[in-house]
Amino acid sequence: MEQQSFHKITPRVIKVWQWSNSISYLFYFGIPIGYAAIFGLDQFHIWVALSLTLLVLIGWVLSIVWLPYKIWENWRYAINDKEIELKHGVFFKTQTLIPLSRVQHVDTRQGPLLRWYSLSQVTISTAATTHEIPGLDIVIANRVRRQISTYARLAEDDV
C-alpha cells in the first residue's frame, strides 16, 4: 500500500494563493459594510459591525499568512502506471484514486497569476469528474501531463 511515491506541489503556489486570497477575501468586508448600511451605526449596532469587521479581518489575515501554507503542506500527488492518487485538504482531508484507464483527458491551464510565477495547473478529467493539481512548475506540469497521457493511452479502454 505504501509503495506509492507521493510528490508535493511546487511551493511557489503559496504565493499565488496568498495573492488571490488577499483579493478575493476582500469581498467578505462587504458583510460588515452591508450590516452598517442596513442598521446604521448606533450604540448597539456599532459593536456588532465592529466585531464582524474584526472577524472578517482575522479571516483575511489567516487566509494569507496561514491557510496557503497549510493547504500546500497537505497536498500530495502520485502517478504510476495504473493510477493517479491525490491527497489534499486541511479541515476536510480527501484522498482520491483515479484509475488511469478511466482518464479521458488531461489539460494544463494557466491564469495570469500562475503565469507570473511560471506555474501551471493540471486538470484530469474522467467521464464523471474533474480533478486538478493546483500548482506545478510549468516544466513539471508538462511532464506530468505527458506521463498521464502516455500511461492512459497504454490502458486504453472504453468508458
Next chain:
Amino acid sequence: MSDFQRQHPVAAISRALGLIRGNFITILVFLFVGARSENFPFLWWIGGGAGFLLIAGFANWWRFLYKVEDDTLHIKSGIFVRKDIYLTKDRIQVIDVTSGVLQRLFGLVRLDIQTAGSSSRQAAIDAITIEDARDISYLLRPDKNGSSAEGDLKDSAESDSEEESIKSIKLPLKELLIAASTSGSFGIALSLIATVFSQVEPLIGQSEMYEYLIGLIPSDADFILILAMIGAFVLFAWLISFFSTLFKYGNFQLEVKEDEIVVSRGIFEKKRITIPYNRIQAIHVAEGMIRQPLGYASLHLESAGYGDEKGSGSFVLFPLIGKGNIQSLLQEILPDYNRGVEGITPPVRSLRRYIFRSSVLVTLITGILFWVLSLNVWIWLLPLVSVFWGWIRFKDAAAGWDGDLFVIRSRFLSKSTAYIKKKRIQDFSLHQSFFQRYRGLCSIKMYVASGDQGKSFGVSDLELDDGYRALDEARKETAVKISDMDKSEIELKNRLIHLPGWV
C-alpha cells in the same frame, strides 16, 4: 444511407412544439401580458408567435441533414451557425427511439444516438420513418466482441435474427398500478403545481371571479379552508403523478438480447431504449419510502449517455418488482450483477453522527419557528421523525466488495443498493472531516459515468480502517472478500453483514 438526407417534414412541427415546451412559462407570461395590452390585439400575439415558431421549425428542418457512412453518423445542423456532428459507432452508449403522439400520427419516430457527455444532445433526429431508424441503429450497432472476420460471417445470419430476443419480461398490470400509486414523482408534481400556481396566482388574484369565491367563504373557516386547500393540492399532485407514471410505464417491456438490453415503455409517448451490455456503468435498486414497507423496489441502470433533459444517465430498468423476485430478475437479465457479497456497516459510534446530521437542521428550524410563530407543540414531532430518519440511514449504510464487484448500500429518502463493476469506477475517494478524524471515521465515495456529471455512490462514517480497506481493494484487479481478509479484529466480525440483504 451514404447520401445526406432530410428528416420527415413533421420534424418542423415537432421542433416548433419543442420550442413551446422549452419556454412554456415565458410564453405563458407573454400571453397574459399580451392579453392585457389594449393597443395590440391578442390574436396578433398568438398568430405572430405561432408563425415565428413555424418558420423557425421549418428553417431548422431545412438545415438539418444526416447520413451514415463508414460506421459514422454525420449530422449537419444549425440555421446560422452550421454544426457538423460525427458520431462514431465505437463511442455510442445508448440508442433511444421515442415516438410521441405527433410522430405516431405519421408513423415516425425520434432517434437519439447518445454518446458519453452532453455534446451528442444535438444529434437527435426528430422525425424519421421507423424503417430508417431501424436501419440507422442497425448500422451503428456496436461490434460483437470486435471480431471482424467472424462478424462478417455472422452478419448475414444476424440480420434475420436481429429482432429476435432471448427473453422478454413484461410488467403485470397490478404492479403497474402499484408503481403508479406509489410513484416518487409525487413531490415533483407538487412543486410543479406550486410553481404554476405562483405564476398564475397574481393574475387570478385580481380577477372578479377570485373576489367572488373569497366572498363565498365564511371567515371563521380559515383553518379548515387551509387544510382543505392543502388536501386538494396533495390529491391533485398524487393524481398527476399517478397518471404520468401510468402513461410513462404502461406497455412496459424488457427484452434481453444476445448483447443488448431493450427497454420499451409508454402509452402515448412510446420509448424504446437500447443499451449494449458493455455500456452499462452500474445498476442500483431503489426501495422508496412508500414502496419499501410494501415489499417493492425498482431497478435502475446508469449509462454514460445523457438520458433525459436533466442530463442524468440513469433510467428505469424495471419500474416495480417484489423484493423477493429481484434476484431472479437479475439472474435473468444481468447474471453478472446477481451476487451476494459480504459487507461492512459503519461502527455503532457513528450512529450519533448520522442522527446529528439528519436532525440538526430540522430541529434548528423547528425551534426558531416554534418561538417566533408560537406554533403548536405537535410541531416537535418533526425533529423526532428526523432522528428516526438518521437512525434508518445509519441502519441501511453498508459497503461490500467481492471480486470485480462493489456493492454500496445507502439511503437518502429511498434505500438504494448499487452494484458497481470495479472497472467502471471513474474515481474513488476517501474523505475525512475534522471531526471524523477525531473519531477515527471516514466516508468513501465512488463515481461512475452517468450522463453529464456522473453519479456518485458512497457511505458515510465508516471505520477509518475499513475505508482504507475499500480504497486498497479498489486499487487491485480483483477484490478480496472481506471475510478472507484479516479477521484479527473481533469488532469487525460484528459489523459484517450480507449484502444486498434480500431473501
